[in-house]
Amino acid sequence: MSIVANEVLDAKGLVCPMPIVKTKKAITNLDPGKVLEVQATDRGSTADLKAWSEGTGHQYLGTVEEDGVLKHYIRGANDYETKDEKKFEHVVELKELQKKIEKDENTAVLDVREPAEYAFGHIPKAKNIPLGELDDRIDEVESDKELFIICRTGSRSDLAAQKLAKKGIKNIKNVVPGMLQWKGPTEKN
DSSP states (O other): OOOOOSEEEEETTOOTTHHHHHHHHHHHTSOTTOEEEEEEOOTTHHHHHHHHHHHHTOEEEEEEEETTEEEEEEEOOOTTTOOOOOOOSOEEEHHHHHHHHHTTOSEEEEEOSOHHHHHTOBOTTOEEOOGGGTTTTGGGSOTTSEEEEEOSSSHHHHHHHHHHHHTTOOSEEEEESOGGGOOSOOBOO
């Protein structure tokens, strides 16, 4: 498959949220209708960039993997197609989640990081459903409890919270800043 991109963005070696941050900046300089190729090595970048594109009106065209590099293709939107980027409104800080876990309140933790990230350290009893699998595994989400969604920094969990809210799931909280600064107990797989 031969895909021609108008601009190429090198995001190799960067992890969430940096591929999205760099993509936001690059796409503002791209003429509408032109294609941006984002080269990344972070496995989570596929779901991240797809969700971000859908949320802002840009067209996620697809991803091709070559020699361990993910090449994401995004078509820049026209002014009438773009949407203001929204953030999920119900946000809690790590310390609030930790208090609820310590009190053993009726809560559920959904970790939307990639399996390798989860395996090297996660909140005990947290359910791992990577953002890219969320649509296919939504029936596994504990929607009968207060649901805390966490990722590495709060970006993927924000996208996941928006996605679940659109599906009608209530009582969702996006946890910020994420596992990067979690000081509570962890488990490893």
